[in-house]
Amino acid sequence: MTLPRPSRRGLLAGSVAGVAGATSPLLWVPPADAAVRPAGVHLTYGADAKRRMAVSWSTPSSVKRPRLELARGNDWGAVHQADSRPSKDVGTVYHHVDLTGLEPDTEYRYRITHGGGTPYVGSFRTAPARPRPFRFTTFGDMGVNAAAAQHVALIRSQKPELAFVVGDLCYADSSGGTGLGGPNTQDFAVWDQWLDQIRPSAASVPWMTTVGNHEMEAGNGDLGYNGYLDRFTLPGNGVHDGPVTYSFTHGNVGFVALDGNDASFEIDRNQGYLGNAQDAWLTGRLAALRARDDIDFLVVGFHNCMYCTNLVHGSDGGNRSRWEPIFDRFGVDLVVNGHNHCYERTHPMRDGVPVTEAPSGSTIDSAAGTTYMTAGGAGQAEYPTGGLPLSYVTIEGGIRVPEATTWSAITAEQHSIAFLDVTPRNRRGTATMKLRTLATDGTVLDTLTFKRTRTV
Numbered sequence: 146m147t148l149p150r151p152s153r154r155g156l157l158a159g160s161v162a163g164v165a166g167a168t169s170p171l172l173w174v175p176p177a178d179a180a181v182r183p184a185g186v187h188l189t190y191g192a193d194a195k196r197r198m199a200v201s202w203s204t205p206s207s208v209k210r211p212r213l214e215l216a217r218g219n220d221w222g223a224v225h226q227a228d229s230r231p232s233k234d235v236g237t238v239y240h241h242v243d244l245t246g247l248e249p250d251t252e253y254r255y256r257i258t259h260g261g262g263t264p265y266v267g268s269f270r271t272a273p274a275r276p277r278p279f280r281f282t283t284f285g286d287m288g289v290n291a292a293a294a295q296h297v298a299l300i301r302s303q304k305p306e307l308a309f310v311v312g313d314l315c316y317a318d319s320s321g322g323t324g325l326g327g328p329n330t331q332d333f334a335v336w337d338q339w340l341d342q343i344r345p346s347a348a349s350v351p352w353m354t355t356v357g358n359h360e361m362e363a364g365n366g367d368l369g370y371n372g373y374l375d376r377f378t379l380p381g382n383g384v385h386d387g388p389v390t391y392s393f394t395h396g397n398v399g400f401v402a403l404d405g406n407d408a409s410f411e412i413d414r415n416q417g418y419l420g421n422a423q424d425a426w427l428t429g430r431l432a433a434l435r436a437r438d439d440i441d442f443l444v445v446g447f448h449n450c451m452y453c454t455n456l457v458h459g460s461d462g463g464n465r466s467r468w469e470p471i472f473d474r475f476g477v478d479l480v481v482n483g484h485n486h487c488y489e490r491t492h493p494m495r496d497g498v499p500v501t502e503a504p505s506g507s508t509i510d511s512a513a514g515t516t517y518m519t520a521g522g523a524g525q526a527e528y529p530t531g532g533l534p535l536s537y538v539t540i541e542g543g544i545r546v547p548e549a550t551t552w553s554a555i556t557a558e559q560h561s562i563a564f565l566d567v568t569p570r571n572r573r574g575t576a577t578m579k580l581r582t583l584a585t586d587g588t589v590l591d592t593l594t595f596k597r598t599r600t601v
């Protein structure tokens with residue numbers, strides 16, 4: 146197996162304080178077309194979310210001098226030439242500008258265009274240098290559909306500062322990494338439909354995405370991730386040879402994005418490709434984040450379900466056996482999964498058992514146990530709720546083993562999006578993270594308050 150393509154982030158960074166970034170690679174350049182507008186605009190934090198942001202967009206074909214201008218206040222500053230990437234089986238070209246040297250907690254405006262084109266103007270805010278209250282949203286399994294479009298509007302109305310998206314993004318490859326279904330399972334034009342669908346939110350707040358089984362596209366690189374990597378500029382600070390893993394902090398929360406496909410027993414397409422390297426990297430990252438005085442909550446995201454009663458996919462014993470001891474060791478507060486197209490949340494857990502009851506509306510001491518959430522209801526058709534009081538976990542070899550589900554606190558079959566409001570420590574040393582899970586129409590399906598107290 147050849148190695149996956151490395152992150153291009155380090156090679157293509159354009160310093161705000163310095164000169165413009167690298168010029169675009171040689172691509173066929175048609176005559177300038179003023180009717181061609183930048184589409185699918187989306188943002189991604191860099192590893193240092195306070196100082197680095199990637200702006201990505203697309204055009205239907207190659208264009209002359211795709212570029213971004215940045216403004217703080219009213220003055221447009223340096224011009225950054227885009228890194229332009231073609232992708233498999235589409236004429237669309239994806240443009241990326243990786244901005245570095247930004248100021249923390251600062252509003253920037255950006256203007257993207259190309260030779261003779263009509264500009265697109267947007268704005269974003271960098272992450273704060275010190276903890277302050279903020280909101281983030283998390284979900285997976287969106288796809289391109291009416292519910293997903295409604296959820297983008299809901300997300301926009303809730304004004305989160307970032308989205309943490311746990312895979313199965315657009316379903317351009319409907320075979321889901323199984324290799325079943327033949328060539329008719331792929332339509333890579335769906336990526337553009339999805340990027341246009343999320344633009345009302347993703348052009349102004351970063352969408353920090355992870356891979357699901359549907360990002361393992363047949364024929365698109367050894368791991369199938371090339372289609373995803375062509376369209377996103379990721380932080381690039383994850384495990385070596387694991388280009389879709391990364392971590393970043395925002396305020397008092399440390400976020401870690403894992404590749405759940407590497408550890409899945411259910412779908413073995415990319416099973417074990419990182420050996421034990423992802424586990425070692427995860428251990429190091431969580432240790433470093435837990436050691437920081439300014440970090441209270443650790444939130445880990447990946448696609449496959451660690452704990453879910455839904456009978457379509459159940460729980461994945463591969464992810465559970467490899468990562469639960471690590472999550473327990475460092476007291477991870479919240480693990481977000483998708484894959485099952487439903488909503489579910491566990492009681493706080495240690496060593497595979499609930500440490501307390503946590504019904505909707507309750508407050509938990511988050512240091513006592515890790516909460517596992519399935520937030521797979523962002524748009525794809527819902528899976529029927531099932532599995533209580535008996536579900537199953539998939540063990541090595543893809544075998545489904547029945548198990549009791551006393552750990553399940555709440556399930557919901559309808560579409561949903563989760564929002565979390567985070568506050569820094571108060572004078573008594575207590576930080577809070579308040580979960581609200583909303584249905585498509587904004588109805589509250591679940592709430593939970595995480596508390597963590599640090600005394601000096």
Ligand SMILES: [Fe+2]
Pocket residue numbers: 286313357484485486525
């Ligand atoms: Fe899915």
Ligand SMILES: [Fe+2]
Pocket residue numbers: 313357358359448483484485
């Ligand atoms: Fe999935």
